Amino acid sequence: MLLEARNVSKAFGTFLAVAGADLCVEEGEMIGLIGPNGAGKSTFFNCLAGETMPTAGRIVFDGVDVTRALPEARARAGIGRTFQVPTAFEDMTVLGNVMVGAFLRHPHRSDARDHARRIVELTGLRADQAARSLGTPGRKRLEIARVLATQPRLLLLDESLAGLTPSELRDAIALVRRIHEMGITIVIVEHIMEVIMSLTKRVLVFNQGHVIASGTPEQVVREEAVIEAYLGRGHRRRQEEADGRA
């Protein structure tokens, strides 16, 4: 077991954003977290990444309890993450951005630069381009390249593919596949069903803080609770009415 999250809860005052969520990830898996807006998947994701501390529960990574570990410590342990809204280091070049990540395992500048160059090449970016001149797809790519340079064993992707055009999306999905084939375990939060369907073999569906379903993508999309959570009761009623008329 690479990552084991047990009974993780996060309360903001009296509001329970995540209520006792469980997640077990085996080495080499690629798992999707889906759910409607405000379902708690992002909060759960942030608990895994160390951005917020869970109010209850336990997170174990590679046999070590990381429940209270800071983001820096998690990065060192081998948990990498991207941000929903890309946060490039604007004043640096693409290579400089990636080198910041590379320095984690390569303290010397020349080693870090060589490592970063390989990553930049892998992700199809241009090393000497200024980060501030990148567009959305480039920024999302840079975000992935930077964290990849820290050589994570587990990669947490937070809507890294949102806001892309269909052709950009195809490239991005190919990149995620390539990273997965390198042997990196991936947990991916995504809005777009198609992305999850094509990438993952197992998904967790969140609604109102609870995990309401899990299984293969094909299984969960057929579950009543999931349809209801995603499309609302109104949709089901309309569907039934349509069925009734037919």
Next chain:
Amino acid sequence: MVFVQVIVGGLLLGAIYALFSSGLTLIWGMMNFINFAHGEFVMLGMYVALLVVTWVGGGPAIFSIAAALALFVLGVGIYVSLIRHVIRAPMLAQILSTFGLALLLRYSAFWVFSANFVSLPQTSLGGTIKLGGIFLPVAQLVAGAVAITLTLGLHFTLTYTTVGSKLLAVAEDRAAAMLMGIRPDRMQALAWGLSAGAAGIAGALMATAYPWSPSVGETFGLIAFVVVALGGFGSVLGSLYAGLIIGLIQAASAFWLGAIYKDIVVYGLFVALLWLRPQGLMGKA
């Protein structure tokens, strides 16, 4: 009896600290922004009072309101022309904007008004009264009472009125407030107006009871930092309590240790607070 006199004097000054500090905490709470020129706003309020008394005449009510209005307008103007443009800029620009403003206002005041201490001519609040064995200047008593009333007024306005809840909504979540039809930009301009206005009227109240020079702005700015740090960033009620406490500590340390130590004790308290309880006494852990 002297002891009681010291305590009451400290609390009355502390009430004015509370009033101008509530303006600083309002801005911090609304937009996570520290105004390094806040003490200069207080100082300008004092000079507005002086100018109104010399050129127009009129009693404390007139010049206090004039100071509040003048600083309200200045606050809104500074927000629109400067703060609005740096709020999303890097930290350096944010801090430099009001820090530079503080220097500009402070040294302009030195240039225009000179470094000499001045005080208001005798107002209708002259003289002292004897209250339960202690002597109190009427001006101090009135200024302190008005300051407490205004600070509480600001607190209740924020808590119970529509404008107040709109301001708090912007502070809570800018994007959500916009969806509710609130214009964050207007609310933030209003907050800057209120903040500077509170500083201005606090200055005018202080001018009725104490002499001053342009250098007081620096001191009051730092005192406002300490009050806000003690009361919790963003809490008006917190700065009321903290203002009174700081006034008390200052008066007590001036009395027992000597006048030059009163600021050392207060700034020392600030450093201690940063170490022990950075979220302030009233702030959430």
Next chain:
Amino acid sequence: MRKFSSPRVGVLLLAAGLLLYPMLFTGPFYRDIGVTFLLAAISASAWNIVGGYAGQVSVGHSMFFGLGAYTPLLVYTLWGWPPIAGIPLGIVLSLALAVLIGLPTFRLTGHYFSMATIAVAELIRIFFGTWDLVGAAIGLQGPAVARSFWDLTFRGELPYYYIFLAVLGILLLVTATLERRRFGFYMRAIKASERAAKSLGVPVRGTKIKALALSAAFTSAAGSLYVIKTGFIDPDSGFGILISVQMVIVAALGGAGTLFGPLVGALILIPLQSATNSWFGGGGSGLTYILYGGIIVVIARFEPGGLFEMWQRVAPKLRKRFWSRAHAA
């Protein structure tokens, strides 16, 4: 052709200019400006490490400058040592103070650090004004006549000029080296986005404290240099807020977070300051600070990157216009 326009040539020209300046301008007025310029450049370059590169804006750096300025005269007054013996003491005290301020405030957002720096600087200024050991409000005086070479009390400005220039050179060399290493990358990452830096395993608090400590040590050395030259210190000339203001404005004007930004800032501001002082006479200092305040506001509002960034943006356009015009002719 391309080789000659490389930045290396610019640096060499600058170094040559600084080395030759006192030979070309021999009058005491010009040499005094030269020394003042170097001191401003050293202080601002030291501030630049934490304020510019790491983006943690100190507005109370005079606390380190003042400590560095007091200790040489303190060891002289107390034990009769040559003032330079007090330099290490100043650096040690400044390092301790840097850690004392950095540890609690660097857990919080950048505003706390800025507020703490200005409050601590003011606290120390007032405290030194009441402390008899350091001469209270009157301050301390150095040796009037050199007892030996090690008192470093020279008659002309020239020796000071070259000592200061050497220190500036060392400081820039250290900064340039760190800029290219992991530490430099980490500082700039923190400045750009603390959240992203943390997610990549950057030890944010430790890096900030290191940056502040290094900056404090050099600022302290700048204070020591100042006092060894003037031979006199009091609370205002050591810890006054205007000392901090000058470091911030010089660095920000030229370009905070760039190697030569503080140098450029000092190159513009110090002659300007000396000009306003001589135009307006004794009353000029007030106007100088009004001007300072105005410049700071304008930088913050329009060019947070300073002249350096503005030049980088404008220069290519100018060059293009120049070449097209040359072509037409």
